[in-house]
Amino acid sequence: MxxxxxxxxxxxxxxxxxxxxxxxxxxxxxxxxxxxxxxxxxxxxxxxxxxxxxxxxxxxxxxxxxxxxxxxxxxHPAPSLFGRDPLERAEIEMWDRRMELEIMNPLGQIARHSFAFFADKLTQVPAFAEAQRSDLAGKFAWLDEELSDGRPFVAGERFSAADITGMTAVMIADFVEVAIPAALPHLSRWNAAIRARPSWAA
Ligand SMILES: N[C@@H](CCC(=O)N[C@@H](CS)C(=O)NCC(=O)O)C(=O)O
Known part of the structure; x- marks a missing residue:
């Protein structure tokens, strides 16, 4: 392999x-x-x-x-990152898709529609990049509210593939210079926790 x-x-x-x-x-x-x-x-x-x-x-x-x-x-089933039973699998899938569709994709579109590297790959619309940038404020606020129940990870009590998708999104955010607002306490807590994991350096 x-x-x-x-x-x-x-x-x-x-x-x-x-x-x-x-x-x-x-x-x-x-x-x-x-x-x-x-x-x-x-x-x-x-x-x-x-x-x-x-x-x-x-x-x-x-x-x-x-x-x-x-x-x-x-x-390599253990430790499971996609869920151990039907409910856990569904919840992780739900959160994984939410992290990808709601958070990661808009961040990726900022890069695709504004970085010279992608100029020959698609028709760039810089205004779309800017619209995605401003829409993210609402998406971050939504995620902060979701995490306000105090759960440590996006899909619940256990670290999962949904957090990894979130970590990937946060890396793109750093790249396109979108900051997670410090005023969002629950999202900021999760952001600090995932950056502290040894796998963040992978
Ligand atoms: N949906 C794909 C996205 C893959 C992708 O966009 N890869 C980028 C790096 S993050 C790439 O290889 N880009 C090369 C290029 O655009 O020339 C996945 O999740 O694997």
Whole structure:
């Protein structure tokens, strides 16, 4: 098994997952700003030219960070990060999607619609980046209210894949210079807690 990695948020989502599981997978580090993910050789592995990518020993390729994490969870069930029973699995899935759709995607759109690196990948609309930036204030306020019951992690009492999606979002927030408002105490508590985990450095 080989893990194609780069210094970027989606591969980091997998790196955090691996660190939380205590799993080692041989890594191939690609120079993303240097264009290695867009090379002809890498395009033969995935036409989307994106990392992370997991290549199995028989040559099978898995892309999409969450698909890779689910595959690894199936191979290494403990500690469970996607839930141990039907209710826990549903709650983690619900929160994972909320973290991705409500928080991570708007942050990613800021980067896609304002960074020169993405200029040849899509039609950039800088005003859309700015609209996403201002809409995030409301999304952060919503998440703060959700966490006001004092639960330590987004999906409840246990750290889960939903927190990892949140950690990935927070990394993008740092990148696009969106700060989590200190005036939101519950979200700030969660933000401090996830940054203090050893896997944050993965
Ligand atoms: N939905 C994908 C997103 C993958 C993705 O956007 N990867 C970025 C790095 S965070 C990439 O490889 N970009 C290369 C490029 O745009 O050339 C996932 O979760 O794996």
């Amino acid at each position: 080989k893990f194609y990695n780069a210094a970027a948020p989606s591969p980091r989502r997998v790196r955090i997952f691996l660190a939380e599981k205590g799993i080692e997978v041989p890594r191939i580090d690609l120079d993303l700003p240097g264009g290695e993910t867009r090379s002809a050789a890498f395009r033969r592995k995935t036409r989307l030219c994106e990392v992370p990518l997991l290549e199995l020993d028989d040559g099978t390729v898995i892309t999409e960070s969450q698909a890779i994490c689910r595959y690894l969870e199936a191979l």
